[in-house]
Amino acid sequence: MTQQEDQQEELAERRAAVAELGAAVRALTDAAVVSEVDDATLRSVAAAVAELVPSLTAARRERHERPATDPPGSGHRWYNPVIGAGNPMAPPVHVELVDGRAVGTCVLGLAYEGPRGYVHGGISALLLDQILGHAHGASGRPGMTISLSLRYRGPVPLNTPLRITGWLGESDPGRPSDADDHGDDRQPSHAIGTISTADEPDSVLVEARGKFIVPNRKQVQRIFGGEDFAR
Numbered sequence: 200m201t202q203q204e205d206q207q208e209e210l211a212e213r214r215a216a217v218a219e220l221g222a223a224v225r226a227l228t229d230a231a232v233v234s235e236v237d238d239a240t241l242r243s244v245a246a247a248v249a250e251l252v253p254s255l256t257a258a259r260r261e262r263h264e265r266p267a268t269d270p271p272g273s274g275h276r277w278y279n280p281v282i283g284a285g286n287p288m289a290p291p292v293h294v295e296l297v298d299g300r301a302v303g304t305c306v307l308g309l310a311y312e313g314p315r316g317y318v319h320g321g322i323s324a325l326l327l328d329q330i331l332g333h334a335h336g337a338s339g340r341p342g343m344t345i346s347l348s349l350r351y352r353g354p355v356p357l358n359t360p361l362r363i364t365g366w367l368g369e370s371d372p373g374r375p376s377d378a379d380d381h382g383d384d385r386q387p388s389h390a391i392g393t394i395s396t397a398d399e400p401d402s403v404l405v406e407a408r409g410k411f412i413v414p415n416r417k418q419v420q421r422i423f424g425g426e427d428f429a430r
């Protein structure tokens with residue numbers, strides 16, 4: 200095996216282990232929010248879970264440090280709170296690009312509840328921000344959200360397969376392209392997204408409009424310390 204194949208195998212192993220833990224803790228979170236067992240059982244589970252923490256934090260990363268799952272250039276985000284298999288907070292949403300559109304699918308359990316039986320509006324905003332980000336990134340230039348507005352048209356049901364779609368709209372027509380010495384065109388992109396159930400994809404429950412920019416070199420330096428933020 201070449202050294203590169205060795206590294207690929209190691210990375211795949213790491214990602215599989217990370218996804219395994221993510222799924223197990225996600226299941227624990229779901230169990231914690233649906234559980235109606237007696238208080239003594241809740242307390243004994245709490246104590247058992249607390250005992251597990253030090254075995255994970257024995258080797259830890261800090262803010263700005265890359266996890267082993269996301270080597271430079273991979274563009275991966277295994278702990279992303281929406282799509283990351285390693286993040287128990289993430290449903291996770293599975294995203295595919297279909298004809299230039301980003302299409303996400305997921306089922307949200309009771310951990311994401313807002314109105315009883317339905318998804319919290321902030322969670323809908325989180326999913327749409329992500330999917331708009333994918334629609335923008337599909338153009339080859341991943342960016343950052345500078346504005347996001349939502350219209351909640353109908354309640355989004357929990358425990359129901361959902362479909363989240365994002366695509367790019369027209370850019371600001373009147374805005375001059377004042378390309379500066381950092382080489383960006385400083386034209387925010389407009390992205391549009393919707394959430395519906397998988398069964399009724401044409402019935403829009405939430406609609407989002409967002410603007411994205413590609414940070415220029417100075418901004419990347421200021422915010423991310425110069426590292427290519429999207430890779």
Ligand SMILES: CCCCCCCC/C=C\CCCCCCCC(=O)SCCNC(=O)CCNC(=O)[C@H](O)C(C)(C)COP(=O)(O)OP(=O)(O)OC[C@H]1O[C@@H](n2cnc3c(N)ncnc32)[C@H](O)[C@@H]1OP(=O)(O)O
Pocket residue numbers: 274275276328329330331332333336337341342343344345383384385386387412413414415418422428429430
């Ligand atoms: C991020 C991860 C990427 C991972 C990629 C992986 C690959 C997979 C692909 C895809 C999936 C990705 C999915 C991610 C989805 C999640 C996205 C998020 O949640 S992003 C976090 C929330 N957003 C922020 O935190 C921005 C916070 N805002 C700022 O930091 C500043 O406002 C900033 C840097 C954007 C501009 O600040 P100044 O001080 O440099 O510039 P000023 O003076 O304020 O701007 C003047 C005008 O010029 C525009 N402008 C500034 N910079 C621009 C630029 N680079 N391009 C175009 N216009 C720009 C501004 O919008 C403003 O316009 P006006 O007055 O509002 O109309």
